[in-house]
Amino acid sequence: MGRAEVAYLTSDAGVAALAEVAEYPLSDRSRVADIAAIRNRFAERGTALIETTLLRRKAVIKLAGLADVSGWLFTDDALQQATAAPVARHRAVRLAGAVVHDATCSIGTELAALRSTAAWVLGSDIDEVRVAMARHNVPDVALCRADALHPVSRDAVVLLDPARRSGGRRRFDPRAYVPPLDGLLDTYRGRATVVKCAPGIDFDAVRHLGFDGEIEVTSAGGSVREACLWSPALAEPGVRRRACVLDRDEVITDADPDDCPAGPAGRWIVDPDGAIVRAGLVRHYAARHGLWQLDPDIAYLTGDHVPPGVRGFEVLDELPLREKVLRQALSQHDCGQLEILVRGVDVDPDALRRRLRVTGRTPLSLVITRIGSGAGERTSVFLCRVSAGT
CATH class of the missing domain: 1.10.10 (Arc Repressor Mutant, subunit A)
Structure with missing residues (x-):
């Protein structure tokens, strides 16, 4: 177009x-x-x-809840990369009262969120078609055409969202982003910046590029949406990693306590939200909610209660990973719908589910995980009943 x-x-x-x-x-x-x-x-x-x-x-x-987008203009790539409404609103709240320059504004999604919280907003993009679309979509925001690698603003927080897709395909190397992440970090070094990245980005690689601020991982709707790099000027003191679970309005940081033991399964097994796992804050989350780990290197948590709003797996039995044993146990519990979760073990859940051939009426779950290491390593399978969070 x-x-x-x-x-x-x-x-x-x-x-x-x-x-x-x-x-x-x-x-x-x-x-x-x-x-x-x-x-x-x-x-x-x-x-x-x-x-x-x-x-x-x-x-x-x-984009429900962000703006009335029923009359907006889009390109397919721009809509795919557009920030989901809850995440855009969350970022806009963090930037409340600031002067913000969205230097890769595309069709204007972030601008729509920022205009209600920021002191003043400027949008720019190198793509003239997307600037024209943004001008239609958010006509009340100042816009210009500019290359993000050649700054056109001063004394503003710079928001950057380099393209991570091309023709619908994802770019995984941050140096292959458009503009490249290393180029953006060099261009705006020393300035207050917020940079959106793919949630699977290698955090160590980002540090090696010279980034020394806060990495925030955000989830919404049960999915990890993005990683966001907040420069030191915008980061909370002492925080290098943050997980934000927007569905529960829960924030965990690496400045929180992380005193979390490992031990046998309690009544419940808890699979932490993906943002918490991706940010490496499982121990911090466990310490907050009085849980412990099944294994120090595995993200499954356990305890005698389930945190509010979280889905829990009530342990009915602990079994070895032997299909005959599993099939018998599932039959005894009249299992019909079977969910299989796996961590630390090379098991294909779909293939295993087909081989177990459940035919009953009761929905159950199998949580398969490695426990221990070296000579003491074993694979445990927990047969569980699922309970929705309260």
């Missing part, structure tokens, strides 16, 4: 055409016929109209 398409989609004729195309279901069943009808009606404009309509429908779900 180019500038000409953006100009058309924002014109009176384009707005009317989009309203007409929005009436088509474009479902799996009707899509072929709908696309043919739209292209017959709008000729070469049909592709842009169809793409925009479909992206708006996706955006209404992903």
Whole structure:
């Protein structure tokens, strides 16, 4: 999609055409016929109209609560990388009262969150099409076209979100981001910056690039959404790693106590939120909630209670990893729906589930984990009943 398409989609004729195309279901069943009808009606404009309509429908779900995006413009890559609404709002709260320059603003998702909390907001992007879309999406925010590797602001917190996708494919090497992460860190060294990264980024590699601030890992909707690099000027004193579980409004940092023993399973097994695991703060989380580890090197926790709002696995039995034994135990408990969680053991959950051939009515879980190391290492399987968090 180019500038000409953006100009058309924002014109009176384009707005009317989009309203007409929005009436088509474009479902799996009707899509072929709908696309043919739209292209017959709008000729070469049909592709842009169809793409925009479909992206708006996706955006209404992903960005719910951020803004009314039903009239926004998007590209597919821009929407895929756009920050989910809860995460964008969380970051905007951390930046409340600041002057913020979003130097990779894309189509304006972060700007929509920041404009309600920041003292003043500027957006810029090197892509002229995305700047044009942002100008339509957030018309009340100052915008310009600029290369993030050539700063155009002073005395502002700089928010950076380098592209981690190309043609729908992820880039895993931070030096392959666009712009490259090492280039951004060098360009803004000494300034207050916030840099969004993929949640799986190698923290040690980031430190080797010279980053010396706080790494925050955030989850929402049960999924780890991103890692975010907060420069020392913006980091909480003494904090190098932070996990934010937005669903429960829970924050864990490496400045919290981490006195957590290891021991036999209690009544419950707890699988910590992915943000906590990814940030390396399992022991800190356990210490806060009075839990302990099954093994010092494995992220499963156990205890005699389940933290509020957390899904727990009530231990019914501890078994060896022998399929005949497991099959008998599952049959005795009338297992029908089986969930299998694995850590520290080379087991394919899907393949094992097929081989166990459960046929009952009761939903159960198997938690398979390594316990111990060296000569004392063993694999334990905990047969569990799941309880939703309270």
